[in-house]
Amino acid sequence: MGxxxxxRSTLVGAGAATLALAAIVAALGPxxxxxxxxxxxxxxxxxxxxxxLQWLRKAILRASGWRAVxxxxxxxxxxxxxAANAPRVERAGLDWYAFxxxxxxxxxxxxEVAFIVLTFGSTQGSIPLAALGAGAAVVLVVLAGIVVRxxxxxxxxxxxxxxxxxxxxxxxxxWGAEGAGVEWPGGDAALLGVLAFVLLISVxxxxxxxxxxxxxx
Amino acid sequence: xxxxxxFWWDFIVGDDWRVAARIVIAFGLTALLATTSVPAWWVLPxxxxxxxxxxxxxxxx
Numbered sequence: 001m002g003x004x005x006x007x008r009s010t011l012v013g014a015g016a017a018t019l020a021l022a023a024i025v026a027a028l029g030p031x032x033x034x035x036x037x038x039x040x041x042x043x044x045x046x047x048x049x050x051x052x053l054q055w056l057r058k059a060i061l062r063a064s065g066w067r068a069v070x071x072x073x074x075x076x077x078x079x080x081x082x083a084a085n086a087p088r089v090e091r092a093g094l095d096w097y098a099f100x101x102x103x104x105x106x107x108x109x110x111x112e113v114a115f116i117v118l119t120f121g122s123t124q125g126s127i128p129l130a131a132l133g134a135g136a137a138v139v140l141v142v143l144a145g146i147v148v149r150x151x152x153x154x155x156x157x158x159x160x161x162x163x164x165x166x167x168x169x170x171x172x173x174x175w176g177a178e179g180a181g182v183e184w185p186g187g188d189a190a191l192l193g194v195l196a197f198v199l200l201i202s203v204x205x206x207x208x209x210x211x212x213x214x215x216x217x
Numbered sequence: 218x219x220x221x222x223x224f225w226w227d228f229i230v231g232d233d234w235r236v237a238a239r240i241v242i243a244f245g246l247t248a249l250l251a252t253t254s255v256p257a258w259w260v261l262p263x264x265x266x267x268x269x270x271x272x273x274x275x276x277x278x
Contacts, residue, residue, distance in 0.1 A: 202269075
């Protein structure tokens with residue numbers, strides 16, 4: 001957006017969304033800590049599970065050929081052309097198109113991250129620690145982006161989506177079940193077993209659907 | 218208001234509402250079994266596998 005419509009309105013939009021996010025986190029964070037841990041794990045686990053299955057489902061369909069893999073460069077070129085051709089409307093001295101698109105983008109993606117950080121933090125009893133982890137991840141991702149940009153760029157987007165889906169689904173099953181009153185055999189170590197199970201069925205589904213696709217072809 | 222509701226629906230439920238509905242049922246079954254003396258830890262992983270496969274099959278047919 002900055003490249004096609006100019007940086008000022010884009011950065012103001014991103015900044016406004018960051019402030020809105022901070023307000024949401026400040027309001028939700030303390031509220032989450034007063035909810036009983038069992039209820040919280042059930043709700044958080046359920047939401048993570050539904051989120052994770054959305055990611056995993058799409059990643060499996062793409063990996064098996066039942067859904068088109070996103071061509072990131074084509075999407076970038078198309079959206080850049082759309083942004084460049086959108087009419088310029090000035091409001092409050094800002095290019096309103098650049099402001100609203102960057103505001104919505106930062107707010108929606110940020111909400112997803114904030115939700116994950118808040119829920120992980122509250123179920124494990126330390127929101128500051130989860131926030132610290134998220135901050136460390138931001139620094140690591142920026143550094144990795146600078147140092148190993150080329151090899152990272154070759155990692156397919158769908159592989160990343162697949163990994164995110166597997167992780168969210170795993171944590172969703174683990175916490176959701178605990179919230180529903182389950183005692184995992186082996187305690188927290190069972191998380192690794194759940195992870196292996198989710199990974200195994202996901203890879204199995206990709207293989208099975210790929211065969212099915214070939215049979216239909 | 219309608220758009221606000223649609224945003225949250227898309228954000229949480231996504232494009233297959235059956236997944237969310239079946240997961241809610243699976244949680245109910247897990248909670249029910251957890252009140253008995255039978256171990257209930259296996260219900261949710263198996264339910265997730267079944268729910269995911271059913272959702273994938275709807276597309277891949």
